[in-house]
Amino acid sequence: MRIDPEKVYGSVPESFSHRVAYALRQCEKEETKTMKRKPVAAMMITILLLTLTTTAVAAVLSRTTEFFVFEYGERYREKMESGVVAPVGQSTVLNGVTFTLDDAVIIQNKRPSLPVHFLYCRHCGLRIVDSCGVLSCGTCLIVFEVRHVYLHKTIQHFECFNTLIA
Amino acid sequence: MTHDDFAARIIAMQGTLYRVTCSILPIHADREDAVQSAIEKAWRKLPSLRDDSRLQTWMVRILINECYAILRQHKRMSPVETIPDSPAPPDADPDLYRFFTSLPDTLRPAMVLHYLEGYEVKEIARMLRIPAGTVKTRLMRGREKLKENEDVKEALGL
Numbered sequence: 273m274r275i276d277p278e279k280v281y282g283s284v285p286e287s288f289s290h291r292v293a294y295a296l297r298q299c300e301k302e303e304t305k306t307m308k309r310k311p312v313a314a315m316m317i318t319i320l321l322l323t324l325t326t327t328a329v330a331a332v333l334s335r336t337t338e339f340f341v342f343e344y345g346e347r348y349r350e351k352m353e354s355g356v357v358a359p360v361g362q363s364t365v366l367n368g369v370t371f372t373l374d375d376a377v378i379i380q381n382k383r384p385s386l387p388v389h390f391l392y393c394r395h396c397g398l399r400i401v402d403s404c405g406v407l408s409c410g411t412c413l414i415v416f417e418v419r420h421v422y423l424h425k426t427i428q429h430f431e432c433f434n435t436l437i438a
Numbered sequence: 439m440t441h442d443d444f445a446a447r448i449i450a451m452q453g454t455l456y457r458v459t460c461s462i463l464p465i466h467a468d469r470e471d472a473v474q475s476a477i478e479k480a481w482r483k484l485p486s487l488r489d490d491s492r493l494q495t496w497m498v499r500i501l502i503n504e505c506y507a508i509l510r511q512h513k514r515m516s517p518v519e520t521i522p523d524s525p526a527p528p529d530a531d532p533d534l535y536r537f538f539t540s541l542p543d544t545l546r547p548a549m550v551l552h553y554l555e556g557y558e559v560k561e562i563a564r565m566l567r568i569p570a571g572t573v574k575t576r577l578m579r580g581r582e583k584l585k586e587n588e589d590v591k592e593a594l595g596l
Contacts, residue, residue, distance in 0.1 A: 282527025
């Protein structure tokens with residue numbers, strides 16, 4: 273059984289139709305406003321992101337330089353600021369420990385070993401190698417190797433492991 | 439879906455939208471507020487609609503939600519005076535109009551959606567967010583009331 277709807281509530285009143293039309297016009301205006309707003313919003317977001325990135329990079333760079341200057345003396349400031357490029361395999365002696373630059377292990381654009389080292393290093397002395405590494409393919413890569421000596425010193429010296437670290 | 443397509447489909451279904459509001463809201467001004475709010479909400483959430491063919495069912499569900507939201511707002515207000523029952527529209531059958539307006543609030547939306555708009559029980563259950571069994575019960579009670587009313591039976595030619 274189906275009842276004729278107009279017999280129950282009559283035809284749609286004109287005021288109701290006007291309100292529907294008004295609501296649809298409002299939707300159209302909203303759409304136009306959103307479309308106009310989009311480029312401005314995109315520009316603002318880009319500017320904001322650029323500012324944040326620049327600030328973050330500047331902060332990180334200055335802190336890194338200060339760290340090396342504090343750890344290894346004023347001569348590192350110039351070295352850090354000028355950016356020294358060291359080929360893979362080059363050894364550096366810092367505080368009596370030999371550090372050798374190795375190929376950076378990168379898996380899915382991440383350095384998986386880094387957090388592990390930080391985790392193990394809670395009670396050990398951190399060593400940071402400041403340089404750029406040159407990968408075997410020839411690409412220059414900024415290397416911030418944070419490593420630590422996790423073997424007993426006697427074993428290190430006995431087995432000559434100190435050269436393998438870093 | 440472009441705005442023009444959306445507008446065309448909303449205009450085509452405005453009769454259904456009007457009767458859905460009538461089944462829940464007794465005051466005409468509230469019906470207009472509900473439909474405006476529902477259309478604006480539907481337009482904003484249109485990208486979340488996966489299947490365009492379900493626009494009408496989806497729209498009716500949004501409208502029902504809006505109508506109940508308005509009813510909830512009214513519950514918080516204390517009326518200064520009672521509003522008299524609105525007379526039947528000039529082109530409507532007065533007996534049928536009286537019958538539908540006198541139905542309990544719980545039965546009316548299901549009766550309107552099924553007998554006037556032709557929706558299936560499952561669709562009504564989805565729109566009203568109630569089990570299909572409850573919809574069937576409500577329709578059965580509505581039918582019983584209809585059978586009791588001789589004027590309505592006569593108007594429907596039963």
